[in-house]
Every structure is written in C-alpha cells, then in structure tokens.
Amino acid sequence: MKNKRFNVTGLAGRLILGLALFVALVTVGSIIVGVNTYKASTYRHYNDVAYQVARSVELLLDKDKLKEWSNLAYEFNTTGEGGTEIASAKASDEYKNCFDAFTNLRRGMDVTDIFIGVVNGDEIYYILDTDPAEERRFGLGDKSGIEEYLSEGLRAIWDMGLPYYNGYFIHETLYGSSITAVYPVVYEGKTIAFIAVESPMRTLQSDVSSYIFTVLIIVCIISVILFVLTAFILVNSLIKPIKTISHEAAYFVENENEISENLKKIKNHDEIQVLAESVLRMEIGINEYISNLTKVTAEKERIGAELNVATKIQADMLPGEFPAFPERQDFDLYASMNPAREVGGDFYDFFLIDDDHIGLVIADVSGKGVPAALFMVIAKTLIKNRALMGGSPSEVLAYANEQLVEGNEAELFVTVWFAIIELSTGKGVVANAGHEHPALRRKDGKFELIKYRHSPAVATMPGMNFKEHEFKLEPGDSLYVYTDGVTEATRSDNELFGTDRMLESLNKDPDADPKTMLENVRADIDGFVGDAPQFDDITMLGFKYMGSEKSPIA
Numbered sequence: 039m040k041n042k043r044f045n046v047t048g049l050a051g052r053l054i055l056g057l058a059l060f061v062a063l064v065t066v067g068s069i070i071v072g073v074n075t076y077k078a079s080t081y082r083h084y085n086d087v088a089y090q091v092a093r094s095v096e097l098l099l100d101k102d103k104l105k106e107w108s109n110l111a112y113e114f115n116t117t118g119e120g121g122t123e124i125a126s127a128k129a130s131d132e133y134k135n136c137f138d139a140f141t142n143l144r145r146g147m148d149v150t151d152i153f154i155g156v157v158n159g160d161e162i163y164y165i166l167d168t169d170p171a172e173e174r175r176f177g178l179g180d181k182s183g184i185e186e187y188l189s190e191g192l193r194a195i196w197d198m199g200l201p202y203y204n205g206y207f208i209h210e211t212l213y214g215s216s217i218t219a220v221y222p223v224v225y226e227g228k229t230i231a232f233i234a235v236e237s238p239m240r241t242l243q244s245d246v247s248s249y250i251f252t253v254l255i256i257v258c259i260i261s262v263i264l265f266v267l268t269a270f271i272l273v274n275s276l277i278k279p280i281k282t283i284s285h286e287a288a289y290f291v292e293n294e295n296e297i298s299e300n301l302k303k304i305k306n307h308d309e310i311q312v313l314a315e316s317v318l319r320m321e322i323g324i325n326e327y328i329s330n331l332t333k334v335t336a337e338k339e340r341i342g343a344e345l346n347v348a349t350k351i352q353a354d355m356l357p358g359e360f361p362a363f364p365e366r367q368d369f370d371l372y373a374s375m376n377p378a379r380e381v382g383g384d385f386y387d388f389f390l391i392d393d394d395h396i397g398l399v400i401a402d403v404s405g406k407g408v409p410a411a412l413f414m415v416i417a418k419t420l421i422k423n424r425a426l427m428g429g430s431p432s433e434v435l436a437y438a439n440e441q442l443v444e445g446n447e448a449e450l451f452v453t454v455w456f457a458i459i460e461l462s463t464g465k466g467v468v469a470n471a472g473h474e475h476p477a478l479r480r481k482d483g484k485f486e487l488i489k490y491r492h493s494p495a496v497a498t499m500p501g502m503n504f505k506e507h508e509f510k511l512e513p514g515d516s517l518y519v520y521t522d523g524v525t526e527a528t529r530s531d532n533e534l535f536g537t538d539r540m541l542e543s544l545n546k547d548p549d550a551d552p553k554t555m556l557e558n559v560r561a562d563i564d565g566f567v568g569d570a571p572q573f574d575d576i577t578m579l580g581f582k583y584m585g586s587e588k589s590p591i592a
Contacts, residue, residue, distance in 0.1 A: 061264065065261045069222060069250060069257060089218070089219040090221050092233045094143065095152060098143075101225045106127070107178055108165060110179065111179050115158070115163050121179070127352075128545075133485050137166055141168045144168050148237075153176065154223075154234075156232075160183055160184055162181060164177065167180075170198045188218065192219065192232065195232060199222045209294045215239045217236075217237050219235050220233070221233045226330055250397055279314065279416045282314075283304070283306060355385075356386060361374050366461075368584050370584070372551070372556055373578065374576075378576075381412060384575035385403075386577055387418055387422055391458065394460055397456070398456070398579065398581060399515075400473070400519045400520065400577060401417060401453060401454040405450055410450065411443060417452045432503065437502045438454075439502050439504075440500060440501075450497065452497055453472075454471040455558055461508070464510050465510050465513060466508065467507070468506065468507050468508075469493065471495050472496075473492065473521075474520055476518065476519045478509075478517055479544070480514075481513065481514030499560070512585075517580070519579045520578045523572075524577075524578060526573075527563045530568065530570045531565055544559075547560055560578075
C-alpha cells in the first residue's frame with residue numbers, strides 16, 4: 039500500500055491548518071487583551087499620580103486668597119475692570135510664593151504642568167499656571183477656550199464640585215502623550231476654582247512595546263508548545279487511524295476484496311477503533327456476501343437453465359401444431375397457454391378418441407410454478423390415457439381423481455372441463471369439475487356463458503362422482519373454454535378483466551375462426567392490463583363445429 043503525501047485539502051491538512059489558525063487567533067487575541075489591560079492599568083496609575091498631586095496642591099492653597107484671585111479673574115474677564123488689582127495680586131508675595139511652591143512641586147513630582155482656573159461657559163479664566171515655557175504660561179486674569187478633551191469632564195467637575203477620580207483625560211501635548219487629572223476646590227459649599235495636573239506618559243510607549251514584545255514571545259512559545267502537542271495528539275489518535283482506515287478501504291477495493299491486517303492494529307479504545315472494527319466487519323461481510331452471491335447466482339443460473347428445459351418440455355407436452363387435424367373438415371380448433379412463470383399449472387388437450395369422437399380438455403392446477411407443473415403433467419397424462427381407453431367424461435375424471443388423491447401430500451387439486459363430442463352428429467357430453475363456465479355461440483348468434491352446476495375439483499377427496507351434461511352443436515356453432523387467468527387478469531388499479539369484457543372481445547368478430555377468436559381475446563387482455571405483471575396462467579381453447587357433411591368420413 040502506497041504512502042500518500044500530505045494533502046492540504048485532506049483531513050490532516052485541514053485539521054493542521056485549522057489548529058494553526060486557532061493558535062494564531064488565540065495568540066493575537068491574548069496580545070490585544072493583554073496590551074489593553076496593561077494600557078488601562080498604566081493610565082490609571084498615571085491618573086492616580088496626577089490626582090494625588092492635585093490633591094496635594096489643594097491642601098497647600100490658601101482658599102481665602104484663592105477665592106480673592108478667582109473673583110479678580112472673573113471680574114476682569116466679565117467687566118474689563120480690575121487690571122490694577124490683578125497686577126498687584128501677581129506682584130504680591132503670596133502669589134509668588136504660591137507659584138514657586140507649585141513649580142517646585144511640579145518638578146519634584148515629574149509632572150509637565152500644574153494650573154488653576156475658573157470655568158465660565160466655554161472658557162477658562164486662569165489664576166495660576168506653572169508651565170515651564172513662559173510663552174505658553176497663563177497668568178492671573180488670562181483666559182482661553184476649554185480644550186475638547188477637557189470639555190465634558192471639566193464642566194461636570196465644576197458644576198458638581200466632585201473629583202473626577204474614576205476618569206482621566208488623555209491628550210497629546212508638545213511633551214507627548216499626557217494625562218490630566220482635575221480636582222475641584224470647594225469653599226463654603228461652592229466650587230471656587232479647579233486644579234489641573236498634567237502628567238507626562240513618556241515611558242508608556244516604550245513600556246507598551248516592551249510589554250507587547252514580552253507577551254508576544256511568551257504567548258508564541260506557549261502557543262507553539264500547545265500546537266505541537268495538540269498536533270501530535272491529533273495526528274496519532276485521529277488522523278493516522280482515519281488515514282489507515284481510508285487506505286485500507288481503498289486497498290480492499292483495489293486488491294479484489296483482500297482484507298489487510300492493519301485495521302486490527304488500531305487500538306485507540308474510542309470511536310475510531312469502533313469505526314475501524316466496523317469497516318473490518320463490513321469487509322468480511324462483503325466477502326461473505328460476494329461468496330454467497332456467487333453461489334446463489336450459479337445456483338440461479340442452473341435453476342434457470344433447468345426451468346428453461348422444463349418450460350420447453352411442458353410446451354412440447356401440449357399439442358402445439360395447428361391446424362391440429364388438417365385432414366378434417368368437420369371442425370376447427372385452436373388453443374394457447376401463456377404461463378405466469380417459467381412453467382405453469384394450466385393445461386389444455388385435444389385428441390381423437392376414434393374417428394367420430396374428439397376429446398377436449400382444459401384444466402387449472404391450484405398453485406404456481408414447478409409443483410403445479412408436475413401435478414399438471416400427471417393429471418394430463420391420466421385424463422388422456424383413460425379417455426383413450428373408452429368411457430364417459432365422468433368415468434375418466436373419477437379415475438383421474440382416485441389416482442391423484444393417492445399420495446397428494448401437497449394437497450393440490452385441479453379444476454377440469456372435459457367434453458367428448460360426437461363429430462358426426464354434434465352431440466356432446468361434458469363434465470365440469472369446478473372449472474369456469476364455457477362460452478357458446480350459436481350460428482349467426484353471439485357468445486354467451488353456459489352456466490350449470492359444477493362438480494368439485496379433481497383430487498379434493500376420494501370416491502367422488504362427477505356430473506355430466508349433454509349438449510348438441512349445430513354446424514357453424516363455436517365453443518370457447520378458458521381458465522381463470524383470463525377473467526382475473528388485473529390491471530394496476532386492481533380491476534379485473536372479467537367475463538363481460540371477455541364476451542365483448544369474443545363478439546367483436548363472433549364468426550371468426552378459433553385462432554382469430556383467441557388472438558382477439560388476448561389482445562384485449564393485454565390492452566386492458568397494460569404494464570401490470572401477469573399473476574396467473576392464461577389458457578384458452580376455441581372449437582368451431584362445421585358439421586358431418588364436410589367430414590371425409592361421412
């Protein structure tokens with residue numbers, strides 16, 4: 039068995055690629071989650087530092103002075119007055135000391151700016167600013183618009199007078215990324231100013247890069263280890279056994295159902311082992327089925343050949359050459375038998391008992407197939423042989439009945455219509471042992487059923503007597519006898535052909551010769567049944583009497 043290369047579209051390839059994709063997604067997801075968590079933690083750390091600085095600034099302030107400076111800034115920016123007072127305040131020792139203290143605090147806490155202001159609408163009125171660059175520093179009375187990043191949070195702090203501890207404002211400055219913490223200064227229940235501490239995050243980017251690199255290395259190492267372990271487990275416990283099962287199934291097909299031993303080596307103790315055992319049982323079952331099928335096919339072919347021989351033997355046993363008595367001009371007859379299977383249980387017979395008497399027989403054995411055919415052969419032989427020895431129809435059937443009842447363990451029986459006709463006069467005697475009613479057509483008339491009480495079928499019980507009925511045929515009269523396969527021919531909707539359709543077929547051409555008579559009926563049966571299968575033997579016999587004046591014997 040050939041080893042196949044790794045196929046990316048196969049089960050192994052899809053599993054490995056899927057596993058690799060899963061590991062990659064987990065790795066990327068872990069890094070993203072870790073970085074975001076780290077950033078959030080870092081931001082909160084910076085905010086804590088800035089908040090504590092702002093809190094420290096608030097503790098150092100003289101709130102009375104701060105309120106005074108706040109009022110000066112507000113008055114200056116709303117009325118345009120108070121410039122002198124602002125200049126005096128800025129020149130005062132208290133203002134300078136406050137500025138120096140906050141500047142030292144800014145330097146000591148490594149923050150980029152500490153400023154104090156008042157909120158008025160969309161503007162800030164500055165009180166004090168310790169920005170290191172003088173050109174960017176706001177003094178007492180200066181104003182500017184509120185930066186967008188401070189807008190919403192600063193107004194909320196100013197209006198409520200509460201610290202915005204749980205939030206922070208991140209923004210870009212000339213010094214890089216910064217975070218600003220804002221703390222309100224409340225005096226006598228009213229916010230009189232706010233303290234803003236701007237803290238740089240210079241090390242954040244390098245820290246994040248270092249963190250990402252570290253996490254990436256760790257996660258990649260863990261992912262590779264997990265990938266290798268998982269791939270190893272998948273390959274050995276799933277992919278290899280499945281490939282073995284697949285290869286063995288192909289090997290079984292390619293090597294004329296030869297079973298390999300490799301399936302027996304799969305001992306995973308899981309569903310894969312169950313699958314392997316099932317495939318092995320299937321292969322064994324297929325081989326057994328093929329072996330049995332070969333034997334059955336051979337046996338069927340043998341039986342078929344024997345049945346073909348039996349069919350030919352049965353057909354040869356029934357008179358099949360027509361015209362049957364070409365030298366006779368006083369009558370004409372024709373008969374046919376179409377079995378439902380290879381061999382049938384119906385039979386017909388006609389024979390001259392002497393130059394002036396002819397025997398007509400039509401019969402139907404119960405059952406189908408070979409048993410009925412064997413019973414038919416015996417019944418036909420007994421009836422003909424006994425009739426040729428002489429005797430009435432009832433005597434002939436009584437004799438056949440006694441012979442057939444003896445040893446009839448299969449409990450088969452046969453319905454028989456047997457008539458002997460005197461050809462010189464047209465007189466006839468008939469015994470009907472449970473058979474169908476015959477159809478008689480008088481010259482220039484139509485076919486009609488001749489109904490009378492039947493005797494029981496032959497071979498039903500010993501010691502039976504069979505009733506006889508006399509009839510007389512006139513020149514031009516026709517007789518039609520048949521088995522129940524004619525009237526019980528069934529189409530796909532389970533409707534029967536029936537006696538009415540049979541008589542209708544006969545009366546389409548009532549004066550037809552016996553062969554045409556039977557062909558008309560058979561054509562109508564076939565048209566009625568269509569594609570439905572034939573369930574019973576179809577046997578018919580037609581007899582037309584011309585009269586003794588045409589007989590060479592007369």
